[in-house]
Amino acid sequence: MSNTIHIQIDRADGSLQRLIGLVERRGFHIDGMALADEGAFRRIALTVRGRDSGRCMDNLGRQIDRLFGVRRISNDIIQSEAA
Amino acid sequence: MILMTAAAFKPSAETAPQSGARLLVSTLERLGVEVVFGYPGGAIMPVYDALAGSKLKHILVRHEQGAAFSADAYARKSGKVGVCMATSGPGATNLVTGIANAMMDSVPIVCITGNVAQGLMGTDAFQEIDILGVTLPIVKHSILVRSAAEVPAAIEEAFHIARSGRPGPVLVDLPKDVQFETTADDYGFSIPNEAPRVDHDAIAAAEAAIRAAKKPLVYIGGGVKIGGATGALRAFVAATGIPQVSTLNALGTIPTDAPGMLGMLGMHGTRAANHAVQDSDLLIVVGARFDDRATGKLAEFAPNARIVHFDIDASEVGKLRSANVAVVGELREGVEALTARMRSGAALNIQAWADDCAGAAKAGAHRYDAPGEGVYAPALLKEISEAAGDDFIAACDVGQHQMWAAMHCRFAKPEAHITSGGLGAMGFGLPAGIGAKLADPSATVVTIAGDGGFMMNIQELATLKRYGIPLKIVLIDNSSLGLVRQWQELFFAENYSEIDLSDNPDFVKVAEAFGIEAFRIDRRDQVSDGIQRLLAADGPCLAHVVIDPRDNVWPLVPPGKSNAEMMEGS
Numbered sequence: 001m002s003n004t005i006h007i008q009i010d011r012a013d014g015s016l017q018r019l020i021g022l023v024e025r026r027g028f029h030i031d032g033m034a035l036a037d038e039g040a041f042r043r044i045a046l047t048v049r050g051r052d053s054g055r056c057m058d059n060l061g062r063q064i065d066r067l068f069g070v071r072r073i074s075n076d077i078i079q080s081e082a083a
Numbered sequence: 084m085i086l087m088t089a090a091a092f093k094p095s096a097e098t099a100p101q102s103g104a105r106l107l108v109s110t111l112e113r114l115g116v117e118v119v120f121g122y123p124g125g126a127i128m129p130v131y132d133a134l135a136g137s138k139l140k141h142i143l144v145r146h147e148q149g150a151a152f153s154a155d156a157y158a159r160k161s162g163k164v165g166v167c168m169a170t171s172g173p174g175a176t177n178l179v180t181g182i183a184n185a186m187m188d189s190v191p192i193v194c195i196t197g198n199v200a201q202g203l204m205g206t207d208a209f210q211e212i213d214i215l216g217v218t219l220p221i222v223k224h225s226i227l228v229r230s231a232a233e234v235p236a237a238i239e240e241a242f243h244i245a246r247s248g249r250p251g252p253v254l255v256d257l258p259k260d261v262q263f264e265t266t267a268d269d270y271g272f273s274i275p276n277e278a279p280r281v282d283h284d285a286i287a288a289a290e291a292a293i294r295a296a297k298k299p300l301v302y303i304g305g306g307v308k309i310g311g312a313t314g315a316l317r318a319f320v321a322a323t324g325i326p327q328v329s330t331l332n333a334l335g336t337i338p339t340d341a342p343g344m345l346g347m348l349g350m351h352g353t354r355a356a357n358h359a360v361q362d363s364d365l366l367i368v369v370g371a372r373f374d375d376r377a378t379g380k381l382a383e384f385a386p387n388a389r390i391v392h393f394d395i396d397a398s399e400v401g402k403l404r405s406a407n408v409a410v411v412g413e414l415r416e417g418v419e420a421l422t423a424r425m426r427s428g429a430a431l432n433i434q435a436w437a438d439d440c441a442g443a444a445k446a447g448a449h450r451y452d453a454p455g456e457g458v459y460a461p462a463l464l465k466e467i468s469e470a471a472g473d474d475f476i477a478a479c480d481v482g483q484h485q486m487w488a489a490m491h492c493r494f495a496k497p498e499a500h501i502t503s504g505g506l507g508a509m510g511f512g513l514p515a516g517i518g519a520k521l522a523d524p525s526a527t528v529v530t531i532a533g534d535g536g537f538m539m540n541i542q543e544l545a546t547l548k549r550y551g552i553p554l555k556i557v558l559i560d561n562s563s564l565g566l567v568r569q570w571q572e573l574f575f576a577e578n579y580s581e582i583d584l585s586d587n588p589d590f591v592k593v594a595e596a597f598g599i600e601a602f603r604i605d606r607r608d609q610v611s612d613g614i615q616r617l618l619a620a621d622g623p624c625l626a627h628v629v630i631d632p633r634d635n636v637w638p639l640v641p642p643g644k645s646n647a648e649m650m651e652g653s
Contacts, residue, residue, distance in 0.1 A: 013215065013227040013229075014215050014216065014219060014225065014227065017216060017219060018219050021219055021220055022220075025220055056401070056402075058401070059398060059401060059402050062397045062398035062400075063398045065397070065398075066396065066397070066398055068223075068224045068244060
């Protein structure tokens with residue numbers, strides 16, 4: 001199953017490479033990507049799918065959220081699954 | 084990635100024009116940096132030119148990997164940010180293993196690399212590598228500096244990011260034209276991403292989980308030391324009496340000979356620690372990340388335990404094992420809040436469980452009466468740590484000796500045990516010892532290395548000699564890649580493939596060729612005198628200890644097995 005994550009990220013050297021690299025290294029396929037400039041930022045809609053059932057979207061959201069330069073990420077992705 | 088826009092940063096008071104290289108040096112001085120480990124080259128020559136006459140003590144290592152490892156250990160021991168620098172291309176790529184090491188163990192280092200001028204970037208220029216791209220997966224953050232005016236802000240932000248929250252390595256790449264460029268501007272720095280505050284509802288839930296448990300156990304990770312929470316955790320343990328187990332990187336957080344400390348868990352953990360984890364009904368995980376070397380087969384790890392997980396990094400909570408209670412934020416704040424709540428209520432009724440754990444630890448205590456006259460490495464390591472006392476710091480390399488040191492040395496404090504835990508990088512021990520000794524010249528720093536790892540950065544003996552660093556080295560030589568040999572013996576039907584190192588050089592002669600005192604120990608009756616000689620030496624000294632190559636590390640959890648399935652040797 002695919003999920004679309006909405007991210008606002010700084011426009012800076014390597015920021016896109018950093019984001020895409022993280023998603024793929026954490027075990028997700030990128031099925032689609034839309035990108036729009038917003039001045040000093042980029043708005044990205046990233047459609048991703050886990051390589052296997054063990055890949056947790058919430059955890060991916062938290063991994064993305066801790067990148068420096070990520071300004072916003074859609075809330076439904078970064079909700080903690082821990083009670 | 085940092086936005087270096089004029090809108091984001093405001094110029095400070097007008098200053099005389101300075102080069103980007105000079106701004107780098109003055110910023111490092113202003114940040115209180117005392118020691119920098121590095122190796123010069125073409126693309127960072129302006130920085131080395133600016134170093135002359137600065138307050139920075141530059142340690143010229145003999146390989147850039149040594150610079151990164153030394154900076155890593157310096158940071159672990161001092162609690163400050165370690166700094167290393169290298170030139171572009173091969174200089175920068177030689178830092179990579181050290182950067183990855185710091186990333187895996189959450190160590191704050193700032194790595195400064197020169198690069199070709201911006202006009203040449205992307206043209207495959209001489210010694211050009213996209214080091215920012217190369218290191219993206221192994222840094223906490225990285226910054227490509229585009230102008231001299233951005234240098235101070237970039238360095239300050241790099242330091243802040245490296246040491247804040249969950250620490251880690253930050254790379255700052257300085258093109259050569261930026262180093263040459265002069266500017267009177269000196270932009271300020273805005274503080275990003277602060278650690279989340281601890282949720283006190285979660286603390287209340289943690290208390291409730293602990294009070295409901297019959298067999299609670301504290302699972303201590305390296306984050307406790309990194310988070311400055313050692314004292315807080317010791318107070319929590321003292322207040323509750325809950326038994327503890329430790330990861331490799333957390334050894335010494337609770338003194339290894341303290342009652343209630345069951346030792347290291349995992350692949351080379353103690354039987355008492357692993358059985359306690361498997362029997363526990365509540366794991367209080369503090370600054371640990373469920374590494375596979377600690378958990379064994381994850382699906383069978385602590386099968387009956389609920390989890391209370393303290394971590395500053397939200398992405399670690401639930402990554403491998405779901406938490407029933409998650410406490411995300413500064414560890415010290417979280418643990419102190421929990422301790423206060425535990426103290427204000429009734430004492431826990433867990434004496435039977437604590438007695439069971441203590442009994443298992445006593446029954447499973449290591450024995451040191453190995454037969455024969457050959458040197459028994461566990462006994463030697465135990466003796467040297469006890470002889471050195473509370474000032475003992477072990478900078479361990481990777482291999483059997485590393486596991487023996489973890490299992491048999493006495494560690495009184497967490498910074499006493501410096502090792503490449505997450506990455507397991509051979510070659511770490513010698514440069515790490517240099518970094519630790521420079522961080523704390525009064526400590527008794529001992530590099531514990533095997534013959535394989537020692538050969539990987541043996542050139543740093545020259546660094547020891549040049550600066551007269553009185554590091555002690557215990558080189559445990561089994562003329563083989565011991566841990567690989569052990570796995571081949573146990574899990575590959577004794578098919579010994581490419582593990583023979585019997586053509587090693589004479590290490591005593593090698594050390595002496597570098598101008599370093601050295602001697603050999605190859606019989607058990609030489610051990611005590613050898614340890615005394617090593618510890619008493621005024622300068623650097625190497626003890627070359629020859630052991631039986633058939634000696635194995637026990638106990639051992641086979642790879643892919645549950646921690647309940649420990650193998651014992653003969």
